[in-house]
Amino acid sequence: MRLTQESEYAVKIVVYLTRIDRDRSANAREISDSENISLKFALKILRKLCGGRIVESYRGIKGGYKLRRDPARISVKDVVETMQGELFLTPALKGIRKKSQIRGNSVNEFLFDIQDEIRRAFTTQTFSKLADN
Secondary structure: OOOOHHHHHHHHHHHHHHHOOOOOOEOHHHHHHHHOOOHHHHHHHHHHHHHOOOEEEEOOOOOEEEEOOOHHHOEHHHHHHHHHOOOOOOHHHOOOOOHHHHOOOHHHHHHHHHHHHHHHHHHHOEHHHHHHO
16 A cells, blocks of 8 residues: 555645635645645645535636545545545455455455554544644
């Protein structure tokens, strides 16, 4: 399991949007400047976050981006999977949800336990918690 730079930046963008006033939207330039991400890359990430229904965009003079949901209901897993798909440690574990699906293979059982812990951490870590740190 490797987080892409795109996923890392997406997490930073969502933290930024969590920290601003919920009644206000932030434009892409503001976000990219604040998080030291090129404007072009920030726009690409924001499009994916909009497609994943994590962020919504607004047009016009007061346009920009803001969170679509309460940050307490958005997990790191939601954002990372929006950016790069299912999280899995090795290709052999892709699509595996229960340890019983790999019984008899001690290496994959061990790796599944690690993958399951990572998934759990990503699922329980919300953006309201991250923004408070």
